[in-house]
Amino acid sequence: MLRLSFALSRHVLLRKSILASCKRTAAFMSTLLINQPQYAWLKDLGLKEENEGVYNGIWGGRGEIVTTYCPANAEPIASVRQATLEDYEETIKKAKEAWKIWADVPAPKRGEIVRQIGDALRKKIKDLGSLVSLEMGKIFVEGVGEVQEYIDVCDYAVGLSRMIGGPVLPSERPGHALIEQWNPVGLVGIITAFNFPVAVYGWNNAIAMICGNACLWKGAPTTSLISVAVTKIVAKVLEDNKVPGAICSLICGGADIGTAMARDERVDLLSFTGSTKVGKQVALMVQERFGRSLLELGGNNAIVVFEDADLNLVIPSALFAAVGTAGQRCTTARRLFLHESIHDEVVEKLAKAYAQIRIGDPLDSTTLYGPLHTKQAVMMFLDAVEQAEQQGGSVVYGGKVLNRPGNYVEPTIVTGLLHNASIVHTETFAPILYVLKFKTEEEVFAWNNEVKQGLSSSIFTKDLGRIFRWLGPKGSDCGVVNVNIPTSGAEIGGAFGGEKHTGGGRESGSDSWKLYMRRSTCTINYSKDLPLAQGIKFQ
Template identity: 55%
Template sequence: MTNKELKTLKIKLENHGTSTGSNWFTNKDTILSSSPTNGKPIARVECTSYKEYEKVIKEAEHAKLIWRDIPAPKRGEIIRQLGEKLREKKPTLGKLVSYEMGKSYQEGLGEVQEMIDICDFAVGISRQLYGNTIHSERPGHRMYDQYHPLGIVGIITAFNFPVAVWAWNSALALVCGNVVVWKPSEKTPLCAIACQHILADILKSNKLPEGISSLLMGNAEIGTWLSKDSRVPLISATGSTRMGRQVAMTVAERLGKTLLELGGNNAIIVTPKADLKMTIIGAVFGAVGTAGQRCTSTRRLIVHDSIYDKVKTSLVEAYKQIKIGDPLDTQYHMGPLIDIDAVQKYLDALSKIKEQGGKILVEGGVLKGDGYESGCYVSPVIAEVDNQFPIVQEETFAPILYLIKYSGEVQQAIAIQNNVRQGLSSSIMTTDLREAEVFLSQNGSDCGIANVNIGTSGAEIGGAFGGEKETGGGRESGSDAWKVYMRRQTNTINYTTSLPLAQGIQFEL
């Protein structure tokens, strides 16, 4: 990515000074953003001090009083403008996502499209923040429930979706009448700055307070500040299970609210009734897309023994066709891992697979030579394993696909799938209606997402996104996920001239 393209996004990398609200703050500490595509530094971004953090929160507290009094459809108009601006900047922002994070350019464009889609969804929701009317047991009374803004929503995001997850949270939180404070991953700071500038310009042109949307730069310490801060009623955190536990415990200590989107250990079940062509396509994309760095990436393929060898052979052949290289070059299917630490975790996982008795079918390793100078490019791996191997029970954020055999009925495969600590995404490949319905029943998949004849990777905006167990239980995006960002209130109105008391108590004056 050229300097000219960075400037197109209006990223003010120098002389941005200290200011409040929709800008960011500086002190002597900095984050170096480097591209995993070539290992070259892009820019240094200065971090937020605690004094500056306090100023951000105070600006947000002021802004929330103004923003929540604006009618919801008018708040939706601001999000509509954000969606339109994202459409305009989609090619360049998609390229920045690809360059700074390392996912393919097509995936970068797809991530920006998710931002546009959630804006469209949120605009509609801004006219539907509805409650229920409830019949009262007392004559002459009316009951209903309604939803009010929480106030300030803290958003902590991960590197793998550096812009979409912020949009999922911000678009809904803002139309619900909240203001947002964002702590992005320190691995992708420029993507965050770009998004913040886009929204800041919209707020400014509509003469709205900057503190409606704020950006904090720094390491995990800033996430701790947010988590401990009772002025921030809700923390939405996306990342590892380890990080989520820390956030959950810290926020729970002050009886705050959390929305957690954490690790996944996603499986595709392949039954004898599966369409094998669809199966191979879904498994390969799910395992190697974003270099295996999606929370919904396919980690395990649970295959019936009657078709196991056929699936194995087809997969090995398909992996020979995968092209790995510069994600901005559309001829390549897979780009790099995010950094050298991720590469080391990948290598450690390969060692553990062998130590624990697994068999490597498609060998991995770090790629070297022209185009791979960053040291972050690796080969995708297929390994035959047992589901109980400790390494299989963990989530490795890398392109490693585990092949697991099952026999008997589909219930055995479901039991294997569910026998991990995580519960995000799942899928079954079958043309048998009964197998599909068992998989989707209360005795089937225990994941927040359960698909039939599509892979585990990816999700539509219209459905709630999230998972169970160590995935955290949170729900973002579609359906009625907007309710997470609001406080629920039950209202009872007495329009009679008497006051009936609870439990039939009589009290006369």
């Protein structure tokens, strides 16, 4: 009888515990932004309270559930079930099988499917742009602009699908032809960062697809909902065209998934966007297996302003480059070199411009400046400001955390530091602009190049000779070298990427497509003779 009574008590306690857990879960679900009326558009993107984070033709995922939060108010949006290593293994096998079908589709037909992906994105551009604002934190116009960038790359890739290929070269041997043949590498792994959760995938995906590759995407865990929403749009197009969905596979996960991709010989090219520190680890793992990697890493970008510059261009350019996306672009201007004759004037005007920045909800169309992505980023901001002051800098604007919900900090201007101060040479992913004086062209060109990264740079001047020295071999050593425009805001038609610790990779336009293909030099003998090259006789 005692045993029965004890068993009944345990049953009652267990039932109460389960009910309490269910109530807590229900209460949590009710707080999710996806369940609030003003965010009903999230469901129009196919999202729900708990989303599957693995796609390989079918949706799944058996890993932990990760909830993503809105940086503007710290409230939970929805959750995504991450991948396990078993999910990864299944997905990569399906992606490799899908490639066998996709590689046989003629390139112009692949381009037609990519065109349809662009059209599908157009139909969802506002909702998808809003999701970028909600989950990443960038302002609405930038969120929409990021989706537009993916669309633009799709348009570009459509034309490219009828142009990729190599030349027919003249042979020194009679009756022979040399042909440069380009073929897809196979499976392209794409690891993207939180700050451009749509565009960077788009650069890689559209070009890789028209080249005949399958793609395996791992986005940042903190922007998993964006990864899921984009993949749902792409998957529908693939399904409508009756081609395997695994051509564009998705695998949401953390460092274990990224490490697996880097070490996996089945990943023929790994495109990684992120910090220099992690990028170096990825590069070493890929190189250890003699694999191919495409790295888009950090940037410590500079704007150089000479005494003859048009300040009507300088002020808005510096403002956008330093403050856009709350300083979280890889192309953000972090160093502003001013000729000593105009230093004080520019700093005064720039501080006034900073004071007029409209800070607020990223989804409000009037907002120009939103939050940092995470609380960790806020702490890094505060640490950098403290170090700058310790190293002799003066905060002439900003420097504090804003007293409001979310991850908001003041856009910040620091003057008085040496060009080689350690904090100036440190890339801090935050809206901190170090303003520095210079005297001569020679010294400022050297200062631009003395940091370890080499992504973006810009000069403001009317001197034609100086412009071409800036573009020349002793000028800027960056992959993006601008004149009289900001360091950020690159167009898709040019190759995007940087040198040195930025990684050396190139994405998007120009001949970046070549990185997604393997090249063969083919010699064809259509004669009845067998002459050898270089006139060698072997008889």
